[in-house]
Amino acid sequence: MKKHITYIFSLLVTISWLVCPSNAISGTYTSTFWNEFRTDSIHLFLDDDSNRHDVIFQNVTFSDTNWSIARQSDTYLHLSGPEADPWNISFTLSFTDNRRASRILPFTLEWAEYMNGGPSATGAMGSIELNRRGSNYNWVASNEFNSVIPNPIPASTWLLLSGICFLVGVRRHTRS
Numbered sequence: 001m002k003k004h005i006t007y008i009f010s011l012l013v014t015i016s017w018l019v020c021p022s023n024a025i026s027g028t029y030t031s032t033f034w035n036e037f038r039t040d041s042i043h044l045f046l047d048d049d050s051n052r053h054d055v056i057f058q059n060v061t062f063s064d065t066n067w068s069i070a071r072q073s074d075t076y077l078h079l080s081g082p083e084a085d086p087w088n089i090s091f092t093l094s095f096t097d098n099r100r101a102s103r104i105l106p107f108t109l110e111w112a113e114y115m116n117g118g119p120s121a122t123g124a125m126g127s128i129e130l131n132r133r134g135s136n137y138n139w140v141a142s143n144e145f146n147s148v149i150p151n152p153i154p155a156s157t158w159l160l161l162s163g164i165c166f167l168v169g170v171r172r173h174t175r176s
Helices: 002-023 155-175
Strands: 027-034 039-047 055-062 068-072 076-084 090-097 107-115 125-133 136-141
Touching (some): 039 055, 039 090, 055 068, 055 076, 090 107
Antiparallel strands (some): 039 107, 125 136
16 A cells, blocks of 8 residues: 555656646847947857756847857857958847746846957957846846856867877776
């Protein structure tokens, strides 16, 4: 009997995990941004302090049809196109916030503008936070910028390190 109760309880817990998330209603927010520097590449990152991808990029539209999305994930966008002067490219971003029903909570959008593979200018990186007061939403520039722009280790470095570790492991194995 005790075994059956454990099975039934486990089944109820599993079903509740499946049903609860389906009741969540996501909120969406759309805002338009412009390039501030001469650029041919813009990187955008979402940070909601949870690392659960609760706030994600939804849609992107451009004022210039020559610009497009080079790479996209839930929390990262790489926009690219031909060289553009400051304030020539506008892009509208739609965000979806899955944390609360029909309510957007504060989150941070980090951005970096690049030209020919390098930063466009000294101030071409920054972060802005979406704040909410009542039913009004506004973007506020942050004084402190801690970039989450990834600096990935190249595949060749991974291969070199894994090869060295393999050789060390073989040597230790043959000595013992």
